[in-house]
Amino acid sequence: MKSALAGLALLAALGLPFALSEFWIFIAIEVLAFALYAVSFNLLLGFGGMLSFGHAAFFGVGAYAVAILWKKAGLTMVLAFAAAPLVAALVAIVIGYLSVKRIGIYFAMLTFAFQMLLYTIALKAGWLTGGDDGITGLKPAGLLGDPVAYYFFALLLSAAAIYLIHRLVRSPFGYALQALKGNPARLQYVGVDVRRHRLATFVVAGAFAGLAGALFALSSGNVFPNWLNWTASATPIVMAVLGGIHSFLGPVVGAAVYVLLEVVISGKTEYWPLVMGCVILLLVLALPDGLSGLGQLLRRQFRGTGNG
Amino acid sequence: MDALADFLALHFGWASNPVVVARQLLAAISNGMLLFLISAGLSLIFGVSRIVNFAHGVLFMLGAYLAVSVAMLGSAGLGLFAAGLIGATAGLFVLGVLIESGLLRRIYRAPHEFQLLLTFALVFIIGDLVKLVWGRADYGMEVPPPLTGSTQAFGVTFPVYRLFLIAFGLAVAAGLWFALARTRWGVLVRAATMDRQMLGALGIDTRRLFTTVFALGAALAGLGGALAAPIVAIGPGLHVQVIIDAFVVVVIGGMGSVMGALVGSLLVGLVNAFGLLAFPGLAVVLTFALMAIVLVIRPWGLFGAPE
Amino acid sequence: MAEPVLQVRGLSKQFGGLLALCDVNLQVERGEFRAIIGPNGAGKSTFFNTLSGWLKANAGRVLFEGRDITGHPPHRLTRGGIARTFQITSVFAGMSVLENVQVAILGYRGQTWRPWTPARTQHGELARELLERVGLAGEVGRQAGTLSHGDQKRLELAIALAGNPRLLLLDEPTAGMTARERLESIHLVHRIAGELGLTVVFTEHDMAVVFAVASHISVLHQGRLLAEGTPEAVRANPEVQQVYLGEAVIESEQRT
Numbered sequence: 001m002k003s004a005l006a007g008l009a010l011l012a013a014l015g016l017p018f019a020l021s022e023f024w025i026f027i028a029i030e031v032l033a034f035a036l037y038a039v040s041f042n043l044l045l046g047f048g049g050m051l052s053f054g055h056a057a058f059f060g061v062g063a064y065a066v067a068i069l070w071k072k073a074g075l076t077m078v079l080a081f082a083a084a085p086l087v088a089a090l091v092a093i094v095i096g097y098l099s100v101k102r103i104g105i106y107f108a109m110l111t112f113a114f115q116m117l118l119y120t121i122a123l124k125a126g127w128l129t130g131g132d133d134g135i136t137g138l139k140p141a142g143l144l145g146d147p148v149a150y151y152f153f154a155l156l157l158s159a160a161a162i163y164l165i166h167r168l169v170r171s172p173f174g175y176a177l178q179a180l181k182g183n184p185a186r187l188q189y190v191g192v193d194v195r196r197h198r199l200a201t202f203v204v205a206g207a208f209a210g211l212a213g214a215l216f217a218l219s220s221g222n223v224f225p226n227w228l229n230w231t232a233s234a235t236p237i238v239m240a241v242l243g244g245i246h247s248f249l250g251p252v253v254g255a256a257v258y259v260l261l262e263v264v265i266s267g268k269t270e271y272w273p274l275v276m277g278c279v280i281l282l283l284v285l286a287l288p289d290g291l292s293g294l295g296q297l298l299r300r301q302f303r304g305t306g307n308g
Numbered sequence: 309m310d311a312l313a314d315f316l317a318l319h320f321g322w323a324s325n326p327v328v329v330a331r332q333l334l335a336a337i338s339n340g341m342l343l344f345l346i347s348a349g350l351s352l353i354f355g356v357s358r359i360v361n362f363a364h365g366v367l368f369m370l371g372a373y374l375a376v377s378v379a380m381l382g383s384a385g386l387g388l389f390a391a392g393l394i395g396a397t398a399g400l401f402v403l404g405v406l407i408e409s410g411l412l413r414r415i416y417r418a419p420h421e422f423q424l425l426l427t428f429a430l431v432f433i434i435g436d437l438v439k440l441v442w443g444r445a446d447y448g449m450e451v452p453p454p455l456t457g458s459t460q461a462f463g464v465t466f467p468v469y470r471l472f473l474i475a476f477g478l479a480v481a482a483g484l485w486f487a488l489a490r491t492r493w494g495v496l497v498r499a500a501t502m503d504r505q506m507l508g509a510l511g512i513d514t515r516r517l518f519t520t521v522f523a524l525g526a527a528l529a530g531l532g533g534a535l536a537a538p539i540v541a542i543g544p545g546l547h548v549q550v551i552i553d554a555f556v557v558v559v560i561g562g563m564g565s566v567m568g569a570l571v572g573s574l575l576v577g578l579v580n581a582f583g584l585l586a587f588p589g590l591a592v593v594l595t596f597a598l599m600a601i602v603l604v605i606r607p608w609g610l611f612g613a614p615e
Numbered sequence: 616m617a618e619p620v621l622q623v624r625g626l627s628k629q630f631g632g633l634l635a636l637c638d639v640n641l642q643v644e645r646g647e648f649r650a651i652i653g654p655n656g657a658g659k660s661t662f663f664n665t666l667s668g669w670l671k672a673n674a675g676r677v678l679f680e681g682r683d684i685t686g687h688p689p690h691r692l693t694r695g696g697i698a699r700t701f702q703i704t705s706v707f708a709g710m711s712v713l714e715n716v717q718v719a720i721l722g723y724r725g726q727t728w729r730p731w732t733p734a735r736t737q738h739g740e741l742a743r744e745l746l747e748r749v750g751l752a753g754e755v756g757r758q759a760g761t762l763s764h765g766d767q768k769r770l771e772l773a774i775a776l777a778g779n780p781r782l783l784l785l786d787e788p789t790a791g792m793t794a795r796e797r798l799e800s801i802h803l804v805h806r807i808a809g810e811l812g813l814t815v816v817f818t819e820h821d822m823a824v825v826f827a828v829a830s831h832i833s834v835l836h837q838g839r840l841l842a843e844g845t846p847e848a849v850r851a852n853p854e855v856q857q858v859y860l861g862e863a864v865i866e867s868e869q870r871t
Contacts, residue, residue: 167731175714179710186706189775190693191694
């Protein structure tokens with residue numbers, strides 16, 4: 001049932017660009033990038049029990065990496081793009097090493113602080129990052145310059161990356177992660193080095209967030225320091241919680257809904273943050289299991305009336 | 309050697325000028341005091357409820373807006389200024405009570421990500437409401453007459469308002485210290501910060517404690533905003549730098565510790581002020597570097613207890 | 616003579632100003648079923664947690680099969696052949712009973728770094744065997760957190776056994792059980808330890824349990840080792856009687 005649904009969704013995704021205008025193709029690419037971003041975040045939160053409040057750091061680093069390596073260091077676009085997740089992983093090793101020693105809200109604060117450090121660098125190191133103006137002119141030339149082609153490129157990478165994360169979650173590593181989330185003390189006493197597993201998870205999640213950032217940067221054609229700003233770190237949390245952190249594909253749904261909401265609402269009012277704030281309040285106070293929880297509830301309701 | 313001398317002359321030439329050093333010291337300490345007002349509240353709230361209130365920056369900003377609105381009611385003077393301070397403090401206290409009892413109370417047992425998102429939603433909501441009420445333009449506010457001008461000491465000119473800020477901040481710090489060390493409420497706050505189970509076991513009305521602590525924290529942020537109003541540009545982006553600095557302060561000082569907030573605020577004030585002289589482009593990075601160093605040496609902060 | 620499985624030399628642990636353990640010396644030979652007893656606050660838990668690497672000792676050494684393991688982190692001790700259980704039952708509540716044991720086997724063997732093969736295909740047979748041994752064969756699919764307290768204790772035992780340990784440390788293995796369950800449970804451990812040739816060190820406050828199975832007993836009192844020997848010798852020791860007199864009276868009152 002689930003895999004049938006996933007197959008159907010994939011089929012729809014394949015046909016999508018032929019039914020959409022260019023504007024909406026770019027929105028669809030954004031959804032793909034953010035879906036990967038949200039899934040990589042949920043690898044930390046939903047499966048590893050690690051609440052990172054600085055995940056935007058890696059999305060931003062991936063985006064800046066492709067921009068700087070391509071436009072400033074003179075690498076080819078493809079090489080720069082391939083290097084982006086690796087750069088994000090390297091940064092994740094450093095930040096992770098300093099952060100995974102602590103858990104819960106302390107971990108959240110540390111990751112947040114390091115993200116703000118990167119934000120400051122993006123803002124102040126103008127010679128490297130373009131400062132306030134960011135780096136623009138990142139639209140790929142050649143085949144990938146065509147929105148439909150880039151859409152398929154993004155679809156392929158995003159789907160492949162999400163599949164990799166899916167395999168990881170169900171692998172022995174993923175089992176250990178699940179055990180770690182529930183009972184780290186016990187896990188140490190079955191011979192698992194909990195801190196190193198945490199760090200590895202953090203690095204993997206960082207690398208995939210970097211890939212998502214690079215994907216999005218080449219689609220939007222630019223990167224700005226705001227991608228690293230503090231409000232950016234709430235985005236993956238909202239997406240994951242909106243979709244439901246206990247479901248593997250929940251964050252994908254959350255990302256799609258979030259992006260579409262933003263497009264629709266910010267087209268109607270400049271007070272998009274106000275609306276977003278209210279949506280978050282509603283989510284937190286009334287929908288603790290997100291849309292997937294709501295879905296389950298409705299299904300149960302539906303079955304209940306069908307039987308009775 | 310010449311390169312080193314050049315480097316020192318370029319970046320630390322100001323150190324041989326006592327007037328510059330003294331003025332910068334004053335700026336550092338007075339800014340540190342403002343920072344203390346916010347971070348003390350942030351830290352207290354965290355200590356008792358284990359919630360990181362990301363909305364603390366917008367509460368500070370709201371305090372500044374309230375103060376400037378009161379000041380615009382008439383001509384600049386001590387009376388209106390005092391009214392602004394009191395209004396901002398009281399207004400934020402009431403808002404604090406409302407936020408705590410209406411929203412936060414529902415999620416103390418929820419996972420961390422919900423607590424985080426909730427205070428974050430408040431940032432979006434209050435931030436936009438401020439734009440709706442006051443618009444997007446910056447407001448400026450005059451220093452009230454008796455506190456304008458400057459005074460001479462040791463051959464250096466000091467702005468009076470900066471001295472006033474330091475005195476005021478120290479007075480608040482002393483008051484806080486007294487409340488925490490010498491009152492029953494303070495005993496409860498310290499008990500809750502150290503061991504929450506104990507508090508439950510003592511059978512204390514934790515609801516009132518949580519409400520008062522949050523409201524006090526909000527009031528301190530409002531007071532800080534009102535005090536900062538005459539020396540900052542009051543605009544919708546005011547909260548950003550403030551919350552980030554306050555954050556760095558509590559991470560350095562240790563979550564839950566008021567003493568840590570004080571020391572951390574002064575440290576961040578100093579690094580900001582002198583970093584600006586030494587490495588103008590890198591001042592902000594320096595405070596983060598300071599934080600990173602502290603974290604590596606003492607992961608739970610200078611005055612925090614290991615969890 | 617064969618190397619002792621466990622040697623503890625001059626172990627001390629301080630909390631702030633409080634000396635919780637003071638110069639404890641202990642030697643456990645292969646195949647022993649050693650009980651650590653003592654009145655409440657005697658330092659049993661501290662001793663246990665220091666031994667198992669959860670707490671860092673202030674002084675002293677711990678040797679396992681002759682090798683110095685002082686200060687080794689828990690995962691290293693465990694991989695080296697020491698397994699432990701917890702006083703408050705500690706399983707992976709969100710996972711199934713079978714998955715609990717599978718993840719334990721993967722952990723002990725250092726296979727949790729495998730990122731690709733589906734974990735449910737790993738060590739299923741072995742995990743089932745272990746669950747059968749502790750009497751949980753019928754519960755493999757249950758979510759661990761929904762098991763009864765006694766069954767969770769059994770599961771914890773299976774988790775501990777999953778790494779083929781040579782030394783098994785049990786912290787209050789019968790805590791929270793009724794008197795009958797306690798004996799049943801400790802006899803299960805005793806039987807399995809005998810079958811597998813394990814050395815067992817356990818803390819326990821129920822004397823009926825201790826004297827039912829222990830081959831040797833060490834008595835802690837106020838952080839010091841008060842007495843040591845066979846159950847008969849310890850029972851006859853006047854100092855031990857002195858220390859336990861108060862508690863024994865209370866216990867016998869509770870039983871009547």
